[in-house]
Amino acid sequence: MFSEISGALPDILGDFTPGAVYSDRERWKAVPQAVRDVVVRDAEVALPREWPLITASDYREYTATGNRSRFEELYFTRRRMLNDLVLAELVEGSGRFLPRIVDGIFLIAEESGWQLPAHNAYGRGGTRLPLPDNSQPVVDLFAAETSALLATIVALFRGPLDGISPEIAARVKREIEARILTPYLDRHFWWMGSGDERMNNWTAWITQNILLTTFSLKTDQPTRRAVIEKALGSLDAFLKDYAEDGACEEGVVYYRHAALCLHGALTVLDSVAPGLFDGVWRQPKIRNMAEYIAYMHVAGRHYFNFADSSAVVEPCSAREYLFGKAVGSEMLAAFAAADRAAAESPHLPEEWNLWYRVQELLTGPAIPEVEPNPVSAQDIFYSGIGLFVSRDGQFSLAVKGGNNGEAHNHNDVGSVTLYKNGRPFLIDVGVETYTARTFSPRRYEIWTMQSAYHNLPTFEGVMQSAGEAFGARDVEVEFGETRARISLEISGAYPGEAQLRSYRRTVSLLRGRHLEIVDTHDGDRPAVLSLMTCFAPVITGNRIDLADLGSIFVDGAGEIEIDEIEVNDARLRSAWPEKLYRLRLPLAGKRLKLQIN
Numbered sequence: 001m002f003s004e005i006s007g008a009l010p011d012i013l014g015d016f017t018p019g020a021v022y023s024d025r026e027r028w029k030a031v032p033q034a035v036r037d038v039v040v041r042d043a044e045v046a047l048p049r050e051w052p053l054i055t056a057s058d059y060r061e062y063t064a065t066g067n068r069s070r071f072e073e074l075y076f077t078r079r080r081m082l083n084d085l086v087l088a089e090l091v092e093g094s095g096r097f098l099p100r101i102v103d104g105i106f107l108i109a110e111e112s113g114w115q116l117p118a119h120n121a122y123g124r125g126g127t128r129l130p131l132p133d134n135s136q137p138v139v140d141l142f143a144a145e146t147s148a149l150l151a152t153i154v155a156l157f158r159g160p161l162d163g164i165s166p167e168i169a170a171r172v173k174r175e176i177e178a179r180i181l182t183p184y185l186d187r188h189f190w191w192m193g194s195g196d197e198r199m200n201n202w203t204a205w206i207t208q209n210i211l212l213t214t215f216s217l218k219t220d221q222p223t224r225r226a227v228i229e230k231a232l233g234s235l236d237a238f239l240k241d242y243a244e245d246g247a248c249e250e251g252v253v254y255y256r257h258a259a260l261c262l263h264g265a266l267t268v269l270d271s272v273a274p275g276l277f278d279g280v281w282r283q284p285k286i287r288n289m290a291e292y293i294a295y296m297h298v299a300g301r302h303y304f305n306f307a308d309s310s311a312v313v314e315p316c317s318a319r320e321y322l323f324g325k326a327v328g329s330e331m332l333a334a335f336a337a338a339d340r341a342a343a344e345s346p347h348l349p350e351e352w353n354l355w356y357r358v359q360e361l362l363t364g365p366a367i368p369e370v371e372p373n374p375v376s377a378q379d380i381f382y383s384g385i386g387l388f389v390s391r392d393g394q395f396s397l398a399v400k401g402g403n404n405g406e407a408h409n410h411n412d413v414g415s416v417t418l419y420k421n422g423r424p425f426l427i428d429v430g431v432e433t434y435t436a437r438t439f440s441p442r443r444y445e446i447w448t449m450q451s452a453y454h455n456l457p458t459f460e461g462v463m464q465s466a467g468e469a470f471g472a473r474d475v476e477v478e479f480g481e482t483r484a485r486i487s488l489e490i491s492g493a494y495p496g497e498a499q500l501r502s503y504r505r506t507v508s509l510l511r512g513r514h515l516e517i518v519d520t521h522d523g524d525r526p527a528v529l530s531l532m533t534c535f536a537p538v539i540t541g542n543r544i545d546l547a548d549l550g551s552i553f554v555d556g557a558g559e560i561e562i563d564e565i566e567v568n569d570a571r572l573r574s575a576w577p578e579k580l581y582r583l584r585l586p587l588a589g590k591r592l593k594l595q596i597n
Helices: 003-008 025-029 033-046 056-065 069-092 098-109 141-164 167-186 201-216 221-239 259-272 284-295 318-326 330-342 354-366
Strands: 297-299 380-382 387-391 395-400 415-420 423-426 457-459 467-471 473-479 483-489 500-510 514-523 527-533 537-540 543-546 550-555 561-566 579-586 591-596
Touching: 003 221, 033 069, 033 354, 056 069, 069 098, 069 141, 069 354, 098 141, 098 167, 141 167, 141 201, 141 354, 167 201, 167 221, 201 221, 201 259, 221 259, 259 284, 259 318, 284 297, 284 318, 284 330, 318 330, 318 354, 387 500, 395 483, 395 500, 423 527, 457 514, 514 527
Parallel strands: none
Antiparallel strands: 380 387, 387 395, 395 415, 415 423, 457 527, 473 483, 483 500, 500 514, 514 591, 527 579, 537 543, 543 550, 550 591, 561 579
16 A cells, blocks of 8 residues: 555655744644643643653663563653643743753753663564663664654754754754664664564554654655655555454554554655645545544443553544544544543643644644534444444443454453443453563463453363464354344363363343343353453342442352452553452353343
8 A cells, every 4th residue: 555655756755844833923822721821830840840860770670670660650751841841832932941841852862772671672572681772772662752752842943942052953863863763774673564474553653753753854855765665664564464444453542553653654644745645545444444443432531442451541632533534534533523522621642742742732722522423322343353342322332252362462252341321331451550571471470361350251260372373263243223243152262271162152232121141151161251340249149230330130150259359550540440340150051141231
């Protein structure tokens, strides 16, 4: 799709300006006062604050202990502080934040490495080195994010920065050339794509920021052409791993780093080579990728989550709205507009990518406030990842098929996620704060990754296995006026020691009535079904009550047990209360039926 365009690139590739420049005071004065007040308030908090000190010991902590959050708090705080100061100077235009902005630029320019310790390796899955080698920079997600941050500042502030010293912009350009552009053009990093190797969000995310960096700076034409030709190949490598239906196998959180970064990359390409990429925007696959986020929405901040995604997601921003407009999806544009309107106002994205936040300040106020979109009443089956979604106005249901070899995989083939009246009923817990173990061979020692905590059966302790070979088969899907139904064989997701001949799960949403889950088991080991919920269950005979939310009527189970799970992890607590509950239902025979009212 992209690579074939390479030969049609114009002789002169234009500039990209990531927003209104500092001198365009009319544009910045047009930002609503309430938003300006929030932006300035955040900067005034940052103004007297000490910049975090980052030592070599801080960097080495990841390889020593596996903890990545402490270093990342120091690293990201520097960048957020700089981001806040920049935005306030843009909207205020008084010059009072400029000295601290320069301090932040030089502080980041003097870091030994821009890559995170967790990414400090020279091959996919390679050994993480304890310290950065500034003679061989690693271009990872956040090295590229950092270059985009600094390039955006220079592009918007060149006049005021040059008024202080031309060395500021010159230093930024030298650092970016040495740390980003030279290694990008001279070396091959796995995320650039090669052959049949599977890509993930890294490809679109980094490529967007490389393009943003290259065309925001005063780079020469040979560099621009070389970057764009390599970027087009990477974007094709990224797209090849998406099915035509556009589903993001990494889940809703990574949609914003994958499909939405593809939008960012295309936006830059459109600006520097006008008209050349019009056909790409019109591709049905690109539109399907854009609309995915709307189909995953349940209610409020809640989304259907799987893989390493949280059930609670930040509101949409101008980026989703602009993506909808670019691909001609009024549905997505209306959804994004409604989601923004429902957020606490004024709202700025939590991400520290400066371009995203500039877009929100300049474009956001012009986005109309609209009613919630009727997409929430629609059904869809994403065959590319085996994801079934159905709703009837009371229940919102998702069933995950696919396999256990997907990016950011949890062992969850056949798992059910259910909401009732917008409230979580059967949940996907999500993922804890990332550590070294999260992306190591010990990943599936973490309880949140295991099928025993995913509304699935276990066979005398034998759970599902990881890998593409472990998946669903014989999947049947039906969407009718009175019933939506999925039936799938999930025994193939378990290893041989489970001693399974068959485990068939059929989930039926009987519209306007109730939900049924029927599991049929043929195997030599006893089966115990786990159900995860965030409400304390009360068991009375064959009935399970979840607070005032609803009831589960059980047919075919032995004595039900309840496990309480303390939730102390900060990432999980952003979505769930301090306790979660696991119901364990032993199958009394070959068939278990749940009716959920």
